[in-house]
Amino acid sequence: MSLPVSLLLSRWNVGGIRALGALVSLSLAGCSGGETKVMSLAELSGRTLTYALTDVDDEETPDAQGAHRFTVSYSVVDGPCSRFADDVTATLNGQPMTLVPGGASDVGGRADACENSRAYFNYDPGAWSREPVGDITVQLQDATQTVRLVLQGAKAKRRFAFQGEGTPDKLRVGQTYTFLWEPASEVPGPVSVVLMREGGRAPGTLTATQEGGKVGITIPTTTPQANHLLSLEASLAGIVRECSGVASCDGTVFHSEDFVIAVVP
Template sequence: MIRSRSVRVPSLVVYSLLLSGGLAGCGGRTEAPSVPLSAFVDRTLTYTLVDVDDLENPDAAGSHRFTVTFSQPDRGCTRLAEGVVATFNGQPMNLNLGGIPDSGGGRESCEQTQAWFDFEPEAWAAEPIEDIRIFLQEPAGESTVSLILRRAKAKRRFVYQGVGSGTTLRRGQTYSYLWEPEEEVPETATVTLLREQGRAPATLEATQDGGLVSFKLPAATPTATHLLRLLATTPGEVTECGGVARCEGSFLHSSDYEVSVVP
């Protein structure tokens, strides 16, 4: 069995915190006033889509999740008022109202307001590509925050391009994988190789032509079973951003393959 813990992609919680700040200093405040959704008009909405196909732990919490995170004000710490409903393409999302944590964070910690939706990768793979539509609404409809991402609801993958199944790799040979959906062009991809029972992955030198990622397997690669991982991000295309100052973010995907390296 491949051991991939040392190269595991950060969980959604960690990834979201890195992008959005996660916990912000509250300047010693011990209370976070509740504010209506209309108070978010000058905030930044950060979206993250994590689509991690972990070969060893495919059902890890947060490995297939879409999240929106709202920045806190420049000064102080606030909590979204009760009653707001968040939906992902009409389906309910989990909602953390934010504010001062009940325990563990200390008075200097301030949680950002977040909403998230866990998706089934098999279902997305079988369904047609469509927009992601996020809405947060107050009970009486006084205020709404909206985010629409063009053709973002899609299962992403790196697909082997070549003869055979791609489960056997020869030293000194070049191999290619194509990002899907092909209409997207990912940013610079990372390719790593971890030997079975190994502790540190090797990062392989790769070239990229649009969504086609290629690498040459080094001649010194040990003949053994390895975990091959390809990882990349893409920013997505925002077609609607309402009720906040701006919307920004990215989608992250990684594909794992168990491969045998031969001379």
């Protein structure tokens, strides 16, 4: 089923692109006087390395920039903004990552803003879906230090798999439906479920029941018989197997997925 233009525009007005919003909030923070200092990885070793795996299957913009991305970012602390030295390299499972050196920035009109020193990798969701679940190993290196982050089982394409009879493109009012987070070895945090009607001005949040990775939703009997966009999203903390060359490693795995559905009696 194709998504009607009116539903796309309604959803854009309400939410925008979730993946890009999450990445922007990650990259900016305050610094001292808008100054930039080139720092080696050894000089950055006292900071936290934050990781973010974004897996957004957006019906409106399935190939949006940053929708399927893994990012590692150095925390910002009081003092000059950090900037990677020219010899820094970064890889994810041996493949080169894109480096963003960081430094003082006036994005958003803030003269004292810092853009985090970070690296990211845009993965192919189709390839990750076909390949077996595996670890993610990130390595940053320069002449002074090697930084390693290993996340157990993080290389996986997440999805909400529809369970039971029928298909997720046609749901009946008053009935309960179940979706299963995959991979099944993971248990996400609370799953948020939003239903937006075609032409509707605002989405409605549905009450969900969750048992492990299974989430059950009931289509309210008052739901209009029309096309809707059903959105499910959740996050979880990864399992850090190795974190070396920095003070600590912390982060989240986020997945959201849209289903275009027809609500029927």
